[in-house]
Amino acid sequence: MPRDRGNVRRRMREAALELFLEKGYDGTTAAEIAARAGVTERTFFRHFPDKREVLFNEAELHARLDAAIAEAPPRLGPLEAVVWAFQSLAPMFEENRPLAEPGRAVIAQTPALQERQLAKTASITRAITEALQRRKIEPALAGLAAVTGMAVTGHALQAWVQDPSLPLVEHFEQAFQALKQLSKPAPR
């Protein structure tokens, strides 16, 4: 997306998080977010269908993952393709990092958003499954690779939050290695 467009979007997300933390998620309107970000309400709704999307950024993640899985080298197996796709989004995760902490705080204080978070995970897993099927992976295996790839990604992101001294791609590598170790039978 053009740089300006990205900046406006980012400004709205930051404004939204500030307001959610100040007044609670339910007490914040789209108009207030737009005002704080210095844009019109119409601009807000051009970027986000609702205030939930400001927080979850789900449509963007979907679109980017879809594209990335399609672009993953054909020689990669299904799980590798998922991990490759998430790794290719590392710059996005890095850019969004300052929003992740306040985002988690807002979600933690709003039960309805916790449900939404679970729904987001489920819907992204479905999107990945479908993207893998377009790579001619049969549905059940695509589903297994999608859930496992999400698990590896979650593991990598969590490790990265705890230890930002390593770059995110390195944490992905380590998470994938951890999974390989996990799926080996015990050596004893």
Next chain:
Amino acid sequence: MPRDRGNVRRRMREAALELFLEKGYDGTTAAEIAARAGVTERTFFRHFPDKREVLFNEAELHARLDAAIAEAPPRLGPLEAVVWAFQSLAPMFEENRPLAEPGRAVIAQTPALQERQLAKTASITRAITEALQRRKIEPALAGLAAVTGMAVTGHALQAWVQDPSLPLVEHFEQAFQALKQLSKPAPR
């Protein structure tokens, strides 16, 4: 649990599913479920905290998984322990199999229950993570093993629904093999 207690519980679950399919989940009361199962409402509430639990059986699954993960042979790694635990519950899955299809139908027609289903998956994953930590697995790895173990289990259960000619434990074995294949690099 004593056989009688198990039978009563089962009868209430069957009665509940019939009623949910006839009148909708929201239109069914605990009193109606008790009446159809030929028990008092008090008996109903001795078995289930609410009508949601009749459908999800979550407390029982939690308790059994907790016990099974604690009992898994110490030589098993974390992911193997999870798969071992689910495999040890195969008789329960087999016994519940006739309830699974109508259960899915009720959930499919009730959006609030779909959210509940996701919450159940998340809460069982957390319970497994905690049970693994009691086996001295560090938290992040326990989380990865829990999510991956849930993925393997989901894959096995889905394959079993589609092909009941193989026993469930065999489907678990195949799902675990599929995961191992997935986490190998592509051979090309």
